[in-house]
Amino acid sequence: LVIFYQSESSNNAGMVTILSNRIGDVAILLSIGLMLPDGDWGFYWGDKESWISVIFLLILASATKSAQMPFSAWLPAAMAAPTPVSALVHSSTLVTAGVYLLIRFSEVVNGSKFSWVLLILAVMTMVMAGLSALYETDMKKVIALSTLSQLGVMIMILSVGMKELAFFHLVSHALFKSTLFMCAGSLIHSVKGSQDGRVMSMFQVSSPLLGSVFSVTN
Secondary structure, eight states: OTTTTOOHHHHHHHHHHHHHHHHHHHHHHHHHHHHGGGTOOOGGGSOGGGGHHHHHHHHHHHHHHTTOTTSOTHHHHGGGSOHHHHHHHHHHSHHHHHHHHHHHTHHHHHTSTTHHHHHHHHHHHHHHHHHHHHTOOBHHHHHHHHHHHHHHHHHHHHHTTOHHHHHHHHHHHHHHHHHHHHHHHHHHHHTTTOOBGGGOTTHHHHOHHHHHHHHHHO
């Protein structure tokens, strides 16, 4: 889906996306392999000290899937995809996989030595995404960077042990972010395909309904 337009930039973005996410896939497969000697897939049957490698691999997988530092490059690059694809990917599929993985294993992760690592990665990701958005003019990339900062917020919440709040944030973010992307796609279509936010300043006058929905979802 990322390489839908078959251009050089789309192909490069697709390659960055697939390579970054394959790191997470390999980490999940390795964690499964490390569980094989115990003959059980449950975390609660073993001593927590013996699961350090598995927990580290799960955190690595979640960081790549949810584009946390230092694996954040693929998320803005994936904006080479069509806007409906971006709405799907950024609301409820790819970027939420890492957060959901951490929610499922939150008791084990928070009981390990790596919860502070999650906190540091999340804060670094939030700061980096916010600063990058200040200097970005591409509307879709600005929204992608806002997704990145919100993912950092979710993982920061998880690192302090509040998985219910993180899940609520995940669901509410999926609802408004998909709407935000569809509004952005309508705006881009109305200005003949330009994604430069500087040429979209008067859309509240030309389309009040779109402007209202955009403001609410923002």
